[in-house]
Amino acid sequence: MPNLVRIAPGALTIGKPLPWTVYDADGNVLLRQGYVIHNDTQLEQLFERGRFKPRKIERPQDDVPEDTALGNPFAEYPALLQTLESTITAITQRDETALKQVLGLSRIIDQMCQQSTEASLALVHLYSIEPTIHEQILFYGILCQFTARRFGLDDKRTAVLISAALTANLALVPVADKLNASNRVLNDDQRAVIRKHPERSIQALRDADITSPLWLKIIAQHHEQADGSGYPRGLSGTDIRGEAEILALAERYVAMITRRAYRERMNVVEARKLITSLADGKFRPAIPRALLTVLTEYPPGTLVRLANNEVAVIVRRPHRHRGPFAKAIIDPRGNRYRAPVERDCSLLDFNVRGVEQPEVMPSMDFGLLWGFRQA
CATH class of the missing domain: 1.10.3210.10 (Hypothetical protein af1432)
Structure with missing residues (x-):
């Protein structure tokens, strides 16, 4: 069969159906369109032996x-x-x-x-x-x-x-x-x-x-x-x-x-x-x-515990001999602030005490922390 080309890595995914019929180098059918790849061994064999007939894709x-x-x-x-x-x-x-x-x-x-x-x-x-x-x-x-x-x-x-x-x-x-x-x-x-x-x-x-x-x-x-x-x-x-x-x-x-x-x-x-x-x-x-x-020591996006027991997000790295800048999102008692509160971490009360490592990030529009308007 003419115009067969090798299968490129990234074109196939385990657990998803084949987007086209796969042939060997002589044009014999190996797997039909729609067949679901089940494991790494099958995927490896297709990368080694598989060919397909490309179709021209028109993209806007x-x-x-x-x-x-x-x-x-x-x-x-x-x-x-x-x-x-x-x-x-x-x-x-x-x-x-x-x-x-x-x-x-x-x-x-x-x-x-x-x-x-x-x-x-x-x-x-x-x-x-x-x-x-x-x-x-x-x-x-x-x-x-x-x-x-x-x-x-x-x-x-x-x-x-x-x-x-x-x-x-x-x-x-x-x-x-x-x-x-x-x-x-x-x-x-x-x-x-x-x-x-x-x-x-x-x-x-x-x-x-x-x-x-x-x-x-x-x-x-x-x-x-x-x-x-x-x-x-x-x-x-x-x-x-x-x-x-x-x-x-x-x-x-x-x-x-x-x-x-x-x-x-x-x-x-x-x-x-x-x-x-x-x-x-x-x-x-x-x-x-x-x-x-x-x-820097605390990159933007890092959740930290401050000296006053607030949880804050680092929003700016140290600048001109001043420490990182953060916005507190959780108060010392563990309650969410209605709006983020600015904190200069170079001040003693707002020094970073440690890094917070949540299993799931708090649900919020993070863009607001950097001054972007809500979509």
């Missing part, structure tokens, strides 16, 4: 992200996730607009981080309790933007890094949420999927005519480590691109502060200590320092 121009003035990151959050999902789909289905969509989303994230700096960082910390794979990928892009800027990367390299952060885990999208929800030790098939995901993500990008050498190199190297213990090539030291290390550190930090079925999440204080330790051999020291400088 409105689906392609364009530059826009972003206001409230919390109001934009659902649209960002939807755009990310459609962008990943465009890549896996070899849509001719795939490159434009990735670059457009990368620009949007960069603009958002520059225009609403504190609130953009807060997204990562307020929504990181148990995020989906698409939320995690969005967090990687945000953290890479901030770390790249602090590290001194120019606009062009920062843009490529954000694009790489959005696409480095294409091959894990079909299985990541299931893996995160499992409390069992990874089996051999799952480990193989994880270790192969950089090369499979790269192949999916190449198949979609995304071929930037720096972009692909970042993805290829983002699981290498400075001490030579990483994969797939065991690179070390300056053989690893700084951009790849920034992405790797962003992924690690998100993993630290995220809850998994098999472990509890760290609070930001614990995560900072671990990042500090990674500067000794696992990463070139300047990169962990850059991320730690961005985060």
